[in-house]
Amino acid sequence: MFAPIMPKTGQRSLSPAGIILTVIAIALATLGQPVLGQQGHSPATHSATPATGAVNSNAEDWVMAAIRPELQESVRAAMPANLPVYEMSATLEPQAETGDVPTLTGHLKLTYVNTTDAPLDSLPFRLYANGPDDENDAQIVSDVTVDGGAVDVTLSVSDSVLDVLFNQPLDVGDLVVIDMEFASFLPIDSVDHYGIFGYGSTSGTWALAHWYPVIAGRDPSGGWMLEHPSRNGDAIFSDTALYDVTIHSEQGWELATTGIEFGETDAAGPGMVERRFASGPVRDFTIVADQDFEVATADVNGITVNSWFNPGQDRVGEAVLEYAIQSLEFFDDLLAPYPFRELDLMPVDMQGAAGSEFPGLIYMGLDYYTGNTDLATPNSLDFTVAHEVVHQWFYGLVGNNQYADAFIDEGITNYLSAQVYFEEVYGDDEAERIMNVHIRSPFERIIDGDGDVVVDTPTDEFDSGRDYVFAAYTKAPLGFEAIRLEIGDDAFFGALRDYVDEFSFLVAEPADLLAAFEASSGQDLQSLWDEWFNETNGRDALD
Numbered sequence: 001m002f003a004p005i006m007p008k009t010g011q012r013s014l015s016p017a018g019i020i021l022t023v024i025a026i027a028l029a030t031l032g033q034p035v036l037g038q039q040g041h042s043p044a045t046h047s048a049t050p051a052t053g054a055v056n057s058n059a060e061d062w063v064m065a066a067i068r069p070e071l072q073e074s075v076r077a078a079m080p081a082n083l084p085v086y087e088m089s090a091t092l093e094p095q096a097e098t099g100d101v102p103t104l105t106g107h108l109k110l111t112y113v114n115t116t117d118a119p120l121d122s123l124p125f126r127l128y129a130n131g132p133d134d135e136n137d138a139q140i141v142s143d144v145t146v147d148g149g150a151v152d153v154t155l156s157v158s159d160s161v162l163d164v165l166f167n168q169p170l171d172v173g174d175l176v177v178i179d180m181e182f183a184s185f186l187p188i189d190s191v192d193h194y195g196i197f198g199y200g201s202t203s204g205t206w207a208l209a210h211w212y213p214v215i216a217g218r219d220p221s222g223g224w225m226l227e228h229p230s231r232n233g234d235a236i237f238s239d240t241a242l243y244d245v246t247i248h249s250e251q252g253w254e255l256a257t258t259g260i261e262f263g264e265t266d267a268a269g270p271g272m273v274e275r276r277f278a279s280g281p282v283r284d285f286t287i288v289a290d291q292d293f294e295v296a297t298a299d300v301n302g303i304t305v306n307s308w309f310n311p312g313q314d315r316v317g318e319a320v321l322e323y324a325i326q327s328l329e330f331f332d333d334l335l336a337p338y339p340f341r342e343l344d345l346m347p348v349d350m351q352g353a354a355g356s357e358f359p360g361l362i363y364m365g366l367d368y369y370t371g372n373t374d375l376a377t378p379n380s381l382d383f384t385v386a387h388e389v390v391h392q393w394f395y396g397l398v399g400n401n402q403y404a405d406a407f408i409d410e411g412i413t414n415y416l417s418a419q420v421y422f423e424e425v426y427g428d429d430e431a432e433r434i435m436n437v438h439i440r441s442p443f444e445r446i447i448d449g450d451g452d453v454v455v456d457t458p459t460d461e462f463d464s465g466r467d468y469v470f471a472a473y474t475k476a477p478l479g480f481e482a483i484r485l486e487i488g489d490d491a492f493f494g495a496l497r498d499y500v501d502e503f504s505f506l507v508a509e510p511a512d513l514l515a516a517f518e519a520s521s522g523q524d525l526q527s528l529w530d531e532w533f534n535e536t537n538g539r540d541a542l543d
């Protein structure tokens, strides 16, 4: 994510309390579905088809449809075995029969192999949309079955954790098919989670992050992440999976998603469009929908880059495209080939935040498009686009626990986009200007003011959101700069390439990145690492 550039615009009016709860009640009555907690007794309405054998041996063409043709062989080889497969079918209901709130209803069929090292009594899903509001659920689930049989479920952590309880333990290596119905009710102009999930009334845009039940992210050392969705940082932490998604909408809607559109039919009925999308191996599947989006498109090394914008906002839309081309071209060469055939950049009202990253899809703060954004070189819009593009490698390809160690993806991303991108594209002087404005000056101002913080701190354990931003976006990049200066460019960028190569589609830990720097340089970097990321040395760290 990228929160710090623009000032928060303050609380906007939320949808009236009670509406969502009413909607849920009506929805359940309409659908004839049992309320949560009684699901275990509901009949299985969807026949599951238990698959056999390894999921990844699935040779169906959709699995690699989103991958650049020349990279399909290497991606298939690098993909972990037995990735979860999400097959989803969902409908956008702008004027849902259930009420005024824009609604998305759908069915999830998940094929899951126990790739942990112990039998599982249950599988935890995250309903992140429920995190912000303890009273009202924005997401409900019903009719949960495992291999076609009814099972019990439990809800916890503000209803943001849904545990699907197995009738018998799932042994290591065994496969189950989990089916469930879900409905997601979009908050209107929500400030929660920086507006990543909701309906933006200014532009009529549906921003659909965490719109479906997703398996909880799993940290290699800490296990399932079941904490309350982060308030300061990224709400979503999830693991790589394969997605085959069919979306029904009324005609005339533009849809941009993770992955690639795989087929379009009118099978959904009169006035409706059915579109199928395939993702390849990604750690999330995000959608943005709007009725009047326009798009500027370019090709970069065979990758289609789409910069979407609302009517009349082509000045910024075209600039976003230009910056995305520059940064994608550069990092595709510097780090590792971007494996996907498409990258979408979308204006979303993020309530003052600058941008947010999802696989193959980037949210850009709507304020950039509606304001008198400065496009002179160097500028903040360019920096934000580059930041979100770099996340396609650090977050997208290589995951890390964004709750526990946000500085890994945010720190590396901010350093590469502020310093390395600008020095390559615009030269050292422009890079220095961007670094001074966005990183060095804020660092010195805060060190001299509020004081230092330990960078490697869980996002919601900082004393304030500002401390989190300082740690992840300001101090951490300077720590990575210190490592670059210590070991030199060859070892620094070689380490990043090795790290991406070794941990693509996985979740890495901070020690893995440190080990990559040490292996490429042959130096012991523990004390330098600690000085920046685990200690508070104030200005002394700069010496």
Ligand SMILES: [Zn+2]
Residues within 6 Å of the ligand: 001, 002, 387, 391, 409, 410, 413
């Ligand atoms: Zn970020």
